[in-house]
Amino acid sequence: MRTPGPLPLVVAAGLLALSLSAAAQKTTLLVYTALETDQLKAYQEGFNKVEPNIELKWVRDSTGVITAKLLAEKSNPQADAVMGVAASSLALLDKNGMLEPYRPLNLDAIMSQYRDKKNPPAWFGMDVWGATICFNTVEAAKRGIPKPEGWKDLLKPAYKGQVVMPNPASSGTGFFDVTAWLALWGDKGGSGEGWKFMDGLHENIAQYTHSGSKPCNMAAAGEFVVGISFEYRANANKAKGAPIDLVFPKEGLGWDLEAFAIHKGTKKLDAAKKLADWASSKDAMLLYGKNFAITAQPGVAAPLANVPKDYEARLVKMDFTWAADNRERILAEWTRRYNAKSEPRK
């Protein structure tokens, strides 16, 4: 027992040699992402059809966590590329000089408001995801809760304890809700109407969840009546048969771009560029279109069953640079005011 024979060592050495040689032929890209786990597989397969020799390793977490992680690793970067992370976050990373500008193959097809303005761009959009309320009709009927038309309706006492929304510090969905309200009604460094709205909403909030999907899932299960979420999840849940209606508040919808960027300092620049090229391609856009109503390349997405055709028009005007510049301040203020109700993050 004290002296294992040489055989196990030989075997181990052999396996090691094999795996090393195998790895040598494939390049591995470490990609940080906030994409939903049920989407990752399809995109990965799509990419590997074109580039079978590049293996993708995902590090997946919610937008806020991924952003914080990337920032924390600034001096010792691990990621090769960032895919499917909110543009507002990528703008922040760019401010910190962490992105490698690159002009992907299909850039011209991408609408100008859905990409970084610089040339070559530091990042480009893949698809839009925007706010949608999941409203459980069965539970609402039981409690006599009316269907909201706009955000301000949610301030009514009828909704007390029945509203869930994502925490903006961890969830990109939550963050764009907050920035949208501030854009609609004013920030004024913490004293604007936007903040007053959120104060009122906070009274009715039962929980702040970690992920953007959870509010809709909870509404779908009837746990709460109003789940502030995003259109992909709302559409998917309704398709599964959940008794929910999708509500698009009339004042305007917050939104963000799922976007792509190459991390500066990556040792696998060529492979990352290939990934960028694919991510901007029409094939990729078609895949995105399966899940989202609006892709960065227009005219590609087929309409989603439960999402109105004028969805794009309802989106609020969004300035990603402003969002990036003020992210830290907004989050700090939000945490200071509302953190007591937050569901434990991760």
Added chain:
Amino acid sequence: MTDLALAPALPPVHLKVHWTERCAHFALALVALALLAFLAAPLGAILLKAIEDAQGRFAGLANFIAYAKTPALLESLWNSVWVSALVTVVTLPAAFGFAYALTRSRMRFKALARTITLVPLLAPSLLAAISLIYWFGNQGTLKSWLTALGIAQIYGAPGIVLAEVFSTFPHALMILITSLTAADARLYEAADAMGTSARRKFFTITLPGAKYGLISAALVTFTLVITDFGIPKVIGGSFNVLATDVFKLVIGQQDFPKGAVVALLLLAPAVLTFAVDHWVSRKQTAMLTARAVPYRPKRAPWFDGLMSAYALCMCALILAMLGMAVFASFASFWPYDLRPSLRHYAMGLVDAEVGEAFVNSLVMAGGTALGGTLLVFAGAYLLEKTQGARPVRSLLRLLAMLPMAVPGLVLGLGYIFFFNAPANPLGGLYHTLTLLTICSIVHFYTTGHLTAVTALKGLDPEFEAVSASLKVPFYKTFWRVTLPICTPALVDIARYFFINAMTTISAVVFLYSPETKVASIAILNLDEAGEIGAAAAMAVLIVAANTVATLLFTVLSWWVDRRTQAWKQP
């Protein structure tokens, strides 16, 4: 008599060290080194981080002061403390009653009752939380009961308390059973002879006799609750506690220094428990001296009936917890469509790569069982049965008992700090399944160690002396004699490691990567995404795996007994 000169004035005599002893010393040093690298160093890293600022410069107590000044964080501290205290106050009498029923009454089906109480050990702690949501959540079956009691919703403190009571029940029970079993019948006989009332006997004999057991159980329960992460995560709602704070700080905000401060706070109750336990075990006069007569409860129909009813009640509650999770995992779409379906199992296993996580869990648990048992037994053997190398020996003794005082969260955090540091040569282990396995081994080390030591102490202490006199190296005796005799203990230790590695969350939640995600983390992620049906399904799968594993280990134990313990029957 003799004219041999006396040895000159007494320098200490050292025997020449035989080469086999050198092997033993070397092995001892290896084990100690392993524990240093994977236990002491990570703890040290936390300590260092707590006194650093965000840029890594020395900041003294600044982080602690900042913590003390943050009302939200202090509120979490208060929340943690009162919830843990409440759980202790509820669990202790409940477990005591059950232990009393098992040891002091003649109720029927004791073995069955005892087995049922082990169910919470087979499940990740968040199974209870998930189950409670189905029972008492806004769509819960018994929601009306909750509102009748005036509790608005299960999310938050009520859910945490109930789920933790379920989780900590078996731990408290085990301690109290041991404590109540060690009773001297003669005390009761003497009291009876004096005509003492049952009530008086209880308060003057039973309770004082169980004093140390009660203290121990209370401390263990408190510590388990205050350091638990899974339950507050799932059912805590907007109620913040220390364990979840650590996460928000470290993973959410990447604020390592503050996270380290909270981790140190979490270390405090565990260390306190450990110290008090140590003190208690020294003070505990042997209740069972060689002359003591073991207590055999007398038949008392009313009392037995009452105890049976109580035990039945408790067992029913435990099974209800598990049962609801099983039921809900098969429901197509709770609460609107309760038709049975395998949707959640399929979804969990195929779509979200949770199947891979399950395999990872099995691999990790297997590795923990194998590696942990080997390391624990080798360490215990080297400590108990070899001589020399005193400083290394003392160090190893200390390190072997240390894991008991370190909660999983703290250990996991230490591992991030230590193994993710750029300068660390062992940094390659970071994010690997190997590191997860090592972390689990270290986390559960002490119980295994104590089991091994007890088994070794049961052997004749002169085996090694005989072996030396016959010029047989100690490792040959280890292989031929010690190991075979101790195999039952080894099986026990392996089973303990396996089951705990399958259900642990706190130790691994900091360390996993997408490839090395384990089942318990997958459940957490599923719940996070709101896929509670799939989360319930995965939790049920873990229970199933653990049940199968326990059965397999029992069979293994039986087989091992037949093979190596044949010498026992005369």
Added chain:
Amino acid sequence: MNPNYLRLAGIRKDFGSFTALEGVDLDIAQGEFVCFLGPSGCGKTTLLRIIAGLEVQTAGRIELAGRDISRLPPAERDYGIVFQSYALFPNLSIADNVAYGLVNRKVPKAQALARVAELLALVGLPGCEAKYPAQMSGGQQQRIALARALATSPSLLLLDEPLSALDAIVRVKLRQEIRSLQRKLGVTTVMVTHDQEEAFAVADRIVVMNQGTIEQVGTALEVYRDPATLFVADFVGRINALPATLHEGGSADQIRIGEQVFRCEHGSLHGHASGRDLRVYLRPEDVLARPIAPGDSNVFEAEIDKIDFMGPYCLVRVSSPRLGSSKLTVTLSLNYLAEARLEVGSRLPLRLPPDRMRVFS
């Protein structure tokens, strides 16, 4: 035969501030059977373990067959050891147990089996190779342990209270077997025991120890009949102790016990200062009831206070006004008591033989 086969010189053992052994010098001849005898705590087991290398001496030298083994670890010394708890390997068969030391020496299997059979026959347990220790009685297990210790033909055999865990009848039988085995093989043997009878029955020489020092080394007879110190006289066998003083104005060989003057011809009388308080030690069998011829010296009249039946003889407690308040215990045979019709309260003359009266100060 090498008279200094095992030599211990100046052995000292301290446990912290407690001295367990001090100034131990001993020579043991080759083929000799020596017993360490003493009360518990006297250091006999410690001394044995030091010889084995299981304890390390604080100072001193140990030589075996001319080789200095003081600093050698147990595995490099050359001895076999048997413990009180037998320490047989419970999961190995008897054959495997006995052959344990042989296997490591790469002795070919057939040879080892033959040796096992030989040893088992030697200890009186032929044919039980396939059994397990749990199937054997205590006495049998101890014999197996002995066989195991002897398997490698060591130069030295060490026995640490090997019979203490056995019941009385087995003990007596087994000690005889150990003795005859030792005689047959001629292996130098050291046995630790607290049982005097055992030591008397088996040992060539007895080492009487007390509180870490050697009180006396000698044959059983020497130790019994000529105890060198107070302790040995007291510890070994039964003893009567009478307070006495040197008789003033009389011949040099007279002592006074109580009111009577006795003649004492034992060498230990000399060298005591007059007026000193002395004690006279006498074994119960040395207080004679017969033969007492008229005109014999040292005769006094005693009265029987108590008779303890011991089987073939009785221990009779007597007192005598001539001896003051001292009481004596006398061994009288059952037959004699019956013949002389002695019972409690009877009076009889008793004689103290002058050459048996050992004097200590």
